[in-house]
Amino acid sequence: MNSGKVTKNDLIQWLRTHQKNFLVTEKVAHHQPELLCDQSKEIKNIKEALFLPWDKLFNYHWENQQWNVENIQPSASPRFLMALPCEARAIYEVLDRVFLQPSETESGYAARRQGLKMVIIGCINPEPTCFCHLVGGNPYWTHPDALFILPFHDEYYLETNQSEQFDIMKKGTTLNKSEKEEIEVLRKQMKEKTNQEKLPEEVPQGLYDLFEDQEWEDLSWKCLNCGACTYLCPTCQCFDMNAEGRLKGFQLKTWDSCMFPKFTLHASGHNPRPTFKERVRQRVLHKFSYFPLREEGRYGCVGCGKCIEICPVNWNIREAVERMVKKIGNRS
Amino acid sequence: MAIDLENKNIYLPRLFRIMEIIPETSDIKTFRLDLEGENSSHLPGQFAELFVPGVGEAPISITSSPTQKGILEFSIKRTGLVTSAIHRLNSNDRLGIRGPYGNTFPISDLTGQNLLFIAGGIGLAPLRSLINYVLDTEKRNQFKKVIILYGARSPQDLVFKWELKKWQMRDDITFLLTVDRGDDQWKGTVGLVPNVLKENIQVNPLEWKSIICGPPIMIKFTIKALLEMGFQPPDIITTLEMRMKCGLGKCGRCNIGPYYVCKDGPVFTYQQLQNIPEEY
Numbered sequence: 001m002n003s004g005k006v007t008k009n010d011l012i013q014w015l016r017t018h019q020k021n022f023l024v025t026e027k028v029a030h031h032q033p034e035l036l037c038d039q040s041k042e043i044k045n046i047k048e049a050l051f052l053p054w055d056k057l058f059n060y061h062w063e064n065q066q067w068n069v070e071n072i073q074p075s076a077s078p079r080f081l082m083a084l085p086c087e088a089r090a091i092y093e094v095l096d097r098v099f100l101q102p103s104e105t106e107s108g109y110a111a112r113r114q115g116l117k118m119v120i121i122g123c124i125n126p127e128p129t130c131f132c133h134l135v136g137g138n139p140y141w142t143h144p145d146a147l148f149i150l151p152f153h154d155e156y157y158l159e160t161n162q163s164e165q166f167d168i169m170k171k172g173t174t175l176n177k178s179e180k181e182e183i184e185v186l187r188k189q190m191k192e193k194t195n196q197e198k199l200p201e202e203v204p205q206g207l208y209d210l211f212e213d214q215e216w217e218d219l220s221w222k223c224l225n226c227g228a229c230t231y232l233c234p235t236c237q238c239f240d241m242n243a244e245g246r247l248k249g250f251q252l253k254t255w256d257s258c259m260f261p262k263f264t265l266h267a268s269g270h271n272p273r274p275t276f277k278e279r280v281r282q283r284v285l286h287k288f289s290y291f292p293l294r295e296e297g298r299y300g301c302v303g304c305g306k307c308i309e310i311c312p313v314n315w316n317i318r319e320a321v322e323r324m325v326k327k328i329g330n331r332s
Numbered sequence: 333m334a335i336d337l338e339n340k341n342i343y344l345p346r347l348f349r350i351m352e353i354i355p356e357t358s359d360i361k362t363f364r365l366d367l368e369g370e371n372s373s374h375l376p377g378q379f380a381e382l383f384v385p386g387v388g389e390a391p392i393s394i395t396s397s398p399t400q401k402g403i404l405e406f407s408i409k410r411t412g413l414v415t416s417a418i419h420r421l422n423s424n425d426r427l428g429i430r431g432p433y434g435n436t437f438p439i440s441d442l443t444g445q446n447l448l449f450i451a452g453g454i455g456l457a458p459l460r461s462l463i464n465y466v467l468d469t470e471k472r473n474q475f476k477k478v479i480i481l482y483g484a485r486s487p488q489d490l491v492f493k494w495e496l497k498k499w500q501m502r503d504d505i506t507f508l509l510t511v512d513r514g515d516d517q518w519k520g521t522v523g524l525v526p527n528v529l530k531e532n533i534q535v536n537p538l539e540w541k542s543i544i545c546g547p548p549i550m551i552k553f554t555i556k557a558l559l560e561m562g563f564q565p566p567d568i569i570t571t572l573e574m575r576m577k578c579g580l581g582k583c584g585r586c587n588i589g590p591y592y593v594c595k596d597g598p599v600f601t602y603q604q605l606q607n608i609p610e611e612y
Contacts, residue, residue: 098582212609253343
């Protein structure tokens with residue numbers, strides 16, 4: 001791992017040089033406004049960079065008395081994406097696992113992902129709605145392929161395994177021994193603290209066993225099923241596909257939400273998740289039980305707290321999970 | 333995670349010509365597609381996404397057996413937007429296909445076994461793929477005794493009548509046909525599938541595997557009857573239906589517990605179903 005530190009001026013200069021190719025999440029813009037440049041693009045939700053809200057999959061048209069379909073070759077120019085550790089984990093731990101699965105790789109996602117250089121900004125002021133520590137993250141989480149930036153005294157600490165991808169590393173000066181130790185101590189303390197608070201390992205199976213519990217009814221009472229949480233969630237990856245255009249058009253992939261009754265409605269009229277209770281339970285269990293049971297314990301939630309921030313009726317997924325977790329092992 | 337950039341567009345359908353449309357009932361038609369000299373790579377139990385340009389996609393089980401070379405068959409009940417659009421198509425029109433998707437009937441577990449097929453209504457479509465696979469001249473000796481019990485609401489609701497006759501004439505299988513309600517012409521058995529099963533089929537349940545498909549209510553009572561007869565949950569095999577879009581375990585709607593029905597199913601044993609939420 002290569003590391004170093006740069007001055008604020010050097011970092012801003014580097015960001016300005018690349019600003020046209022920079023995507024910055026709303027969370028970073030809010031936490032670290034000084035890192036925003038005029039021409040960088042602010043995105044509400046990290047998944048927008050890879051899993052597009054609207055994505056054309058192929059074209060079709062009627063010609064010479066028959067249908068024709070044409071592939072759309074995905075294209076993507078290299079870009080930087082600046083995000084907080086929680087948001088970055090949504091890509092590495094969840095979205096990549098869904099869309100880059102071998103033999104079923106989604107070509108559009110893969111093309112965009114290939115060109116994406118991740119810049120992860122260490123989180124220095126977590127908000128009351130955050131809970132990354134419960135789901136295996138921490139405010140200094142990073143990935144070796146990404147450029148990790150942490151405000152450090154009046155400068156910035158940098159770290160990456162891919163120095164050739166991030167030319168700012170050339171400007172970096174080496175940390176002296178005490179500075180190195182300081183970073184290590186910060187990290188170690190954070191890791192110890194967050195590991196202590198992590199949800200116990202038995203949670204995914206424990207919640208699964210509580211599928212029939214009465215509490216779900218009560219938990220779902222307040223929810224409007226508006227789906228805002230799923231649209232702003234960085235890990236929610238459910239989507240819909242529809243043909244747009246009658247004789248000439250395209251197959252369109254759009255974000256969808258398990259909060260909507262039509263999501264699971266059969267053509268026959270039968271609906272396996274007919275009421276708020278089943279749909280709220282689905283959102284919680286998919287992230288905290290089903291996904292981890294499938295993906296070696298990784299949660300389908302990164303604890304960014306976005307859904308709690310924006311919920312019009314203050315429905316709180318963390319409270320819901322903690323309420324159910326308390327019941328694990330207490331069943332009569 | 334490594335990024336595979338060589339992959340093709342997993343959502344792109346391929347268009348195939350409809351060779352023949354066989355009317356089955358007032359709202360069911362079978363569509364035979366010409367694979368232009370290729371053979372289908374599917375195994376019994378799998379399904380495909382059928383695409384009508386300008387309308388959309390629908391997941392439909394493949395009713396032809398892979399032993400039928402050069403073609404694919406789908407039996408489709410007119411139910412929603414896409415299936416209605418498919419019903420409006422004519423011979424020589426082109427239909428988009430992508431797949432095959434899903435797991436298959438556990439053919440290796442079924443090899444060397446006695447097989448009891450039980451189907452209700454259009455539920456015969458997915459089973460027919462396996463039945464014709466088992467009855468294929470080259471495969472038949474890999475399986476022991478075969479019993480097929482097929483029922484529908486009325487004689488008009490029976491599908492594949494043209495093929496049922498062939499099965500009836502075979503002497504290496506037992507074929508039982510029943511309808512819930514007969515009519516003036518009907519000379520055969522009248523009765524609900526689970527009742528006919530209990531009254532007419534005497535087998536040692538420990539030496540048989542049962543494969544069932546039909547409307548949810550029929551599956552429910554047939555499983556009950558099989559359990560009463562002494563069948564063990566791992567020996568009862570059925571398929572689930574869910575609303576699906578991608579067919580690849582990504583779009584999320586067919587998720588039940590840790591499974592995606594489109595990818596880990598649609599074929600499940602009753603033992604597996606006992607361990608997942610009844611959210612289907």
